[in-house]
Every structure is written in C-alpha cells, then in structure tokens.
Amino acid sequence: MSMIDEKDFQNKKIRPDTWKVIFKFAANYKKSYVKVLGGGMLAGLIDLAMSFMTMWAIDGFMAPGTTRHLPVFIAVIVAMQAVLCLTVLMIVRNSGYLEANLCADVRRAAFRKLQTMSFSYFDKTAVGYLISRLTNDMSRITEIISWTGIDLGWGVMAIISSLIAMFAVNFKLALITAASVPFLALVSIFFQKKILRYQRESRKYNSMITSGFNEGIASAQTTKTLVREELNNEDFFTVTGNMKRATMRAAMISAVYLPVASLIISVAIGFVLVKGGHDVLGSLLTVGQLNFFINIGNMMFEPIRNFAGIFAEFQSSQAAAERVVDVLTATSDITDTPEVTAKYGDSFKPARENWEPITGDVEFKNVSFCYKENEPVLKNFSLKVNAGENIALVGATGGGKSTIVNLVCRFYEPNAGELLIDGVNVQERSQLWLQSSLGYVLQTPHLFSGTIRENIRYGRLDATDGEVEEAAKTVGAHEFIMKLEKGYETEAGEGGNLMSTGQKQLISFARAILADPRIFVLDEATSSIDTESEMKIETAVETLLKNRTSFIIAHRLSTVRNADRILVIDDGEVVEQGSHKQLMKSKGRYFELYMNQFKSEQSAKSLAVT
Template identity: 40%
Template sequence: MGKNTMNSDEKITRRGKGELIKRLLVYLKPYKWKSIVVIFLMLFVILCGVINPYLLKIAIDSNVANNDIRGLLKIGFLLVVINLISWVISRIRWKMISEITNNILVNIRHELYSHIQKLSFDFFDNRPVGKILARVVGDVNTLKNLFDQSIQSLIPELLNLVFVAIVMLILNVKLALACITLLPFLALAMFVIETYSRRRWEVYRNKRSNLNAFTHEEFSGVKVVQSFAKEDYTEEKFAELVKDQQKSFNRAVRLNDLFWPLVELSWGMGIVIVFAVGYKLILSGEIQIGTLIAFSMYTGMFWRPIMNLSNFYNTLITNFSAADRIFDILDINPDIENVEGAEKMSEIKGDVEFKNVAFSYNKNSEVLRNINFKVSSGEKIALVGSTGAGKSTIVSLLSRFYDVTSGEILVDNKNIKNVNLESYRSQMGIMLQDTFLFSSTIMENIRYGRLDATDEEVILAAKAVNAHEFISKLENGYNTEVNERGSRLSLGQRQLVSFARALLANPRILILDEATSNIDTQTEKLVQRGIEKLLQGRTSFVIAHRLSTIRDCDKIMVVEDGEIVEAGSHNELLEKKELYYNLYMAQYKFLNEGA
C-alpha cells in the first residue's frame, strides 16, 4: 500500500451509480415498514395536491358558469378540509423521515468505526489520522441530504409526476404532449453535466481531506511548531490548502449550479408552449377556459417534481464521491481475521513456542528467519539487539498483529492462528515506549484495563506499581484530567499509570517494549519496582536497550539481523564473551564515561 501524505490526493475507486444506489439502499432495509408508512402518507398528500386544480376546474366551469353559490361554497369547504389534513400528515411524515435518516447515519458511522478498528496497522501507518476522521465524520454527514431526499423527494416526486401526467393526459392529450416537449433536451443536458460534475466533487473531497489531515497534525504537534517558531510557515501551508479546497469547491459548484437554470428555463418555455397550444384549442372549441387554467396549474405541478428530482439528482452526484470514500474503507479486508471455526482461547497458562518462524512485510525483504524457542509459563524473557534487528516484530507476531510467513506460534500448544482473536488478545498486555493515555481522568485511564473494576480495585492496582503516591499529590487525585495523550503528566508518571492499567487487566502474557526508556534514573527506580510487581506470575517478554534493567530475566535472547544468535541468562551470556558481552560492556563504558 502506497503512503498517503497530507498533500497527496487519495486514490478513490469510482463505482457505478447503480452499484452505489444499491449499496446505500441496504441501509434502508431495517426501516422498510416505516418507509412504507411514509410512502402511503406521501401518496395521500400527493392526491390532495392533485385534486386541488381539478376541484378548481369544476368550480370555474360548473359553479361559477352556472352561478351556483352553494356548490362553490361546498368546494371551498372541501378544499380547506383536504389541505388542512394534508398539512397535518405532512408534519407526521417529516418527523418520521428525520428519525429514519438519523438512524441510518448512526448505523453507517458505527459500521465504519467498527470496521476501521479491525484493520491492520498498515492502514493507519499509511494514512494521516485527519484523512480517516474526514471519512468517519464529514463524508458520513454528507450522506444525510442524500437519504433525506431519497425518502422525501425521489419516491413522492416520481409518484407525483406519474399522477399529474395521467390527469393531464385524461384532460387533454395535445396539451399534455406540449407540456413535456422539452423534457428529452433537459435529460440530455443533465447527463452531460453529471459526467463532469462527479469528477469535480471527487477532487473537492480529496482537497478537503488534505486540509483536515494537515490541521489535525499541526494542532497535535503545536508544541513543536511553537518551539521552532514555525507559525508563519504553517499558516502559509494552511492558506495554500484552504485555497486548493476553495478552488475545487467553486469549480464543482459552478457546474452544479447549471441544474436549476436549465430546469427553470425548460419549465418557463413549457408554460409558454402550453398556453400557445391552449389558446388555439380554445378558439377551435376543443377546451374551455377552466380546463386551460387547471392545465396551467398542472403544468406547474408537473415541472415542480422535475425541479425537485433534478435537485435530488444534483445531490446524488454531489454525494456519490462521499459514498465512494466510505465504501473504499468498508471494502478493505482486515489482514488479520478469525479463521473459520476459530476456537475460543481458554485461560492462558503461558507456555509459548516459536517453531521455524519466518516473516516478511513484503516479498523483497525477510525480517525474521528460522526463529525457534520455547518459553515456560511464568518465565521472564528479554529480547535485546540493535535497532531494526527484529525484536519488536517477534512480539508483534506473538500478539498476532501480523501472521507468520511460515512456521507457527504455539501458546499452550495451540496455534494462535486457529483461536479467536478477541479471546486471545484479551489475555495479553502490551506496554509500549510511547505510552498512550486517553483524554480522561487517571481513574478512567487505569480502569480501561478492566471496565467493571471498582474504584478500590483501581487504587489497589496503582499502589501495587508505586503510582498511588504521585496520584494522591495531584490536585484532584484519581479524578485529575490528564489532558490529550496524558500531556499533563511526566513520562514516568504516564508509565506508572499504564502499568496500573496493565496490572488491573491481569494479562497472562505481558509484553514490555522499551517501557523504561526516556525517563530519569530516579523515576526509573519506581518504574522498575512497578515492573517487578507486574511481571510476577505471568509469562513476560521484555524489550530493552538498557541492559541493566533485564539482568534478572530468566532468559535473554540476542536478536541480530532477523535471527536469534545467542540465548541464556545474564551471567551465562557474559561468560561467553560474544555479542551480548560486547553490547553490555560498550553500554557500561558509555555510562561510566558519561558519569
């Protein structure tokens, strides 16, 4: 997958109109009965509208012509009652349409969010977060008009058009044909506009996505921007992206704005043609004046749905690109999924075995080769080696963030490929160098390890990893807001909070990836004691560059160039005086020189 940067437009698969409409209509299925009720209410409103001109025709041609005041009052009363009932039903219809539309948008957003959570790390590594947010928020919101108008415009306006056309043909065929003379030309013009309009809206949504990605990243890194005094530079970039979005929007709207003038022009010319033909028919005695007046009203009623349908078509074209962007993500299959018939992982004891494991991210380079080792339940294993040697890849495979290229990984003698992912990962704990805390309280961040934990259990976990003391000194204690990504706390404090969270989750297999880097020596002592408590009674894998922190591990494995080249205890490896010995002595010498 190619890297998608902030400044590059996303490549979106353009789907056929029929395919998009079919997929979007699927979201209407759960509300089909409500939609049917809405359609029947619409039918009633349409019939009321169609009856109005006909009653007016009767009033003019019969009652007025014959000076029938009583009959005229009856028709007037009937018109008032019909239109009052129509207004009430329209209100009920609008409320139901709003409920259906909002529920559909909620369902789409949930489906999209849920699907994104299942996608591999590659998906997130190759896209700025802002571009993902643009689809989950902006593109889904854009579909609101589409669903609103699908229910309130497409079906009723089509029915309205059919009913009016039938009535017009019944009244007078010649006038009916005169009314629709310009319809084929309008359809051709709209087709031409649609062809170019959709492309322009695709460009606009890409430019908007670029701006969203830039804004999200710059605000996330605002400390770096301010520390290097790059505000003017970022403002220039922002202005450039805004200008690109503005240009693309203007180009798209300029073309879309041709829809309305074309329809209104056709409507106006249609009325002129109807009156011209109607005038001749009156002179020849084929129709009466009341019929022409009624027909002029029906002409408006015929072209108004065409106007609304063209507006719907306009909305459809405008939103096709948003639908394409949503379905582009929904059509991405997760790299890691449960195999068919995957069994639930029972409570893990902690025996781990790698058997002839090889792995590559792509066909050109092999990251791991012939990895073989066994770990017994409760053992503490350290992985050391130079940067890029393959240490993090080993624990990523154990976490099944990726699947092995060849070989197999067994946990409690079960191939992890054949077990349910959720039941397996829920029993693992992973601590990374970049500790992530949510924008919430310390209490809620620790409780994230086990959502049903009581406040007392959260506090006990914090005490166990030596986090309780510093938390108690904060202004609001455990109810202190940590701000975005935990920025209110120091690196060491964030680590201790994350240790408490991991301890509360009580994982059977624990992975610590550079968990003690980037913190001061005094804090490291606290963290180290927290780690000791955390490692008790569970199988643990520790990746560390500070070799002093892993001396007490049961086994240390040295990874170099994708292979395990040494394995043993700290003292055993020092006695060999090979790679681990050289690494340890070089670090010891460096620290002494620094002192």
C-alpha cells in the same frame, strides 16, 4: 488512507452496491421511510387535486359568473389544506427520526468495525480521513436518504399523475409537454459524470483538511520546536485552495445544469400556451382547461427541476457513500475462522467458558513477515520461549524487536510459518483468547478520557478500589496520585494529556499489572520515568514477572541485566543470545553495545557534574 488510495475514488464508477450497504441499515426503519415516501406521494396527489379544483372553479362558476358552488369549493380547499398540513407534519417527524437513527446505527457499525481491524489497516489509513468519513460523509448520506424521500415521493407521484391527467384532458397538449422529458434526460446524463468527478475530488480534499487539523493539533509541540508554522500554513492553504476550486467547479456545473433544464421546461410551456391559446379561441379548449395544463405543466416540471438539485446532491453523496462503505466493508488482515468463532466467540461476544488457560509457552517456527511487500523484516525466524521465561530483546532500531512482540500479541499475522502458544497455532484460537492474557506497557503509553482510577481499572473491569490502589502502590504510582487534588478521581484528559509522560507510564504499568496477564510485554516501559521510580518498578517487576512469560524491549541495557535470556536482534535474526554474564564474557555484539552505552552514560554524568 494514503493519498494514492484516496485518489482511487476519483476513478470509480457509480456502484449500486454502495447504496445497498447503506440501505440495509435503513431497512430497520421501513415504516418511517414508507411514511416519508407515502406522505410525499399524498402531497403530490393533493397538488393535482388543487389543479382540478382550480379548473372547476374557472369553468364551473367563475366564467359563468355564478357563486353557487363557492361554499363547497371553499370547504373542499380548506379540508385539503388541513390534510396537507398533517401530511407535512408526519413527513418531517419521520424524516428527522430516520436521519437521527440511521446516522447513529451506521456510526456504531463503523466504530465496531474499526475495533476489529488489525494494526495494518491503521498503518495505511490516516486518522483524519477516518474522522472525516464518520462525521462529514456520514451526515451527508444519512441526510439525503432521510429527506430526499419527500421530494422523490412527491416528485414521482406529481409526474405520473400529471401525465395521466394531461392525457385525459387533452391528448395533443399532453404530447407537447411530454416531448420535453427526453431532452431533460439527455441533459442530466451529460452533466452526471462532470458533477460526480468534482464532488469526489471535493470529498478527497475535505478528508485531507480534516487530517491536517488532526495532525496539526496532535503535533503542536513538534511544530513549535521545529518552527514549522509557516510550512504547515502553506500546506494547509494549498489543500483548502484545491478543495475550493473543486467545490466551485462542481457548483458551476450544477449552476449551468439548472438554467439549461429550466430553458427546456420554459420552451415546452411556451408551446403549450401557443397551441392552447389557439384551441381556446377556436372553442376546442376551455380557459379552465388551459389554466389546468399550465398548472399541471409546472407541477410536473417543478419536481424535474428539483431533481436537478437532488441529482447534484446525490452525486456528492455518492462520493461520500463510497468512503463510508469503504470503512464498513473493510476486511481485517487478521480474522478468526468460523470454527474458531463458534467455539471461542468473538471480541464482542466471547465464549470464555471454552477458553483453555494459557501457560505461556511461545514458539516461532520458520516465521517470515513483512510490513511492505518485498521488504522482509523476519525471514524464517525460529525461537522457543518457555513458560515463565524472561526474554529481553536488544539491538539496533529497525532490527525487528517490536515486530517479534507484535506477532506474539497477534497484532499482525505471519506471512509464512507458524506462531505457537502452548503448542497450538494461534490461528486455532480466538484473538481475544490470547489478547485477554496479555499485559502490554508501551514506550509512549495511552490513557483514555476518564479518571486515573478508571484508567487503571481498564486492566480488569471487575477490580475493586482496593485492588486498583494496590496495583498503583506496586509500581510506585500511588504516592504521586495521592498528591493530586482529587487523588484517584483526577481526570487524565484526552489521551492522558493532563498527565506527564512519566505519570502516564506508571498508570499504564499499574493497569497492566492489575490484568494479571500470563504474557507480559514491556516496550521501553521505564524510558520516561525518573531513576527513583525506575528502581521501584524494577523491584516490582522482578516479583511480578516470576512464572510469567515476558518480553522486554530495551535500548537502555542496564534495565535487562536480570533477564533469563537476552536476544540480540539484527536484521530480523538472533545474532547472539544468553544471560548478561554469558554475553559479557563472550565479548561479542552485546558486549560492544553494553560498553558503548556504559561509556556514554558515564560521560553524560561527568558533564552533568561539571
């Protein structure tokens, strides 16, 4: 997410619907939550009963100087403590169960949501912010939901039962005690906005720190080559300093809130002692009853005092919840209609039996597209590609080549116009229907954690070991794989970091071939491969691309000479098209590009020889 979007959280008011989204997940564990709340309430009732027992002990047999009821008193106290221990055990078990399962469910839902988001979402959302939301923020909100139920259940029951008991014992002292509650409410409202503001600011900077770590690790090589260590360090120190200040301000406000609340409580208890002491001296109140009021007053005010801490935690969790819910409720720019989903299924439950086979005809009809508003990349773009045709896209960087293939793959949706596959608008078919028939080899390929065999098999999960190895042989990857100590069982590493760029490209090519796609997209697919490997792949490609629609993006024009049609793309338009021979003969834009590149390559070879 951009910095502007992160700052937007600063201005949002507390929204009850934010918590509704989270509590929908908690509803799956209603029994556990009821046990936690019920256990807290039972603990509150036991505390009240203990105060009554103390009053009975003072007035019943301590003041008269008799021990006649002492055995009964001890037995009841022991029984109550035993029940309290069992209650606490039940609360802790269910709170731990609730926290673990709730956190797992929300993270699964968020991860599932991210799998369905279009590329435009990730264009606008930094990886570090997402990681922070699904780790730190997620843990915070599930923790407060799971464990504050204890304090809420006990606190609510303690306050209600205490007030009822106090009014039953002495109406005047109860009024003195209850009169402090509105003052506590006003103090809480006063501090609410300030605490929330700085907690939101703290969560924003926390996301930036996570993003900084992610970017610093991912770009370690670039940092070294550009000598950015000191600059990166300064940027990171600035962000951490900002977070420290925001966190300290939130802590300071909370620190002021607690003693102010305690002062109000202490004043109320002081008035109770003064009035109750006079009543004891006047024989209007017993010592046991006065002690009962002090105990009950503390019992009522303790949860209120705790609510101050819970309130501060809730403010922090509110900011965290907003970020998590922002992920859970995000909407993709590309969605299948209910009618399409009903027939073809979705990414997780595909109805493959209803899928029409793809032949490979592709047509753009007056397509317009822009990544940013008022910055068009394609304007009324039209193109007809026949099934099995090999199309090469060449031209200057930023001309729209990648945009064209991204639209073909339905990674983005046209802003206007239509994209047809086999004569049908792609919006009338499911995304998975199209993307299951795609083979895509990127300029910077990505491998998943796991073995080489597993990475190739991702192209078709039911492929046999023999088919996996045959795909590798086809692209010339088998030879280098077998030289590795564990062969196909060699770990590729996170993102393929244990493989060279050329090796990753060969593996990704084998993966695409194994999928047996009807539409192939090669984005500078041989740019990081040595000349010998490139020749092997080019030979394989000529065979594999027969009868398949293919789009090849190439800066090195020597790799597209055999394409059926070469399109020269400039500023989102086809300025020239034809075969290599036709374009060279016409001596237009393609001819200039080719000759300039040829001269550059010859100069580089001459320098290498000398």
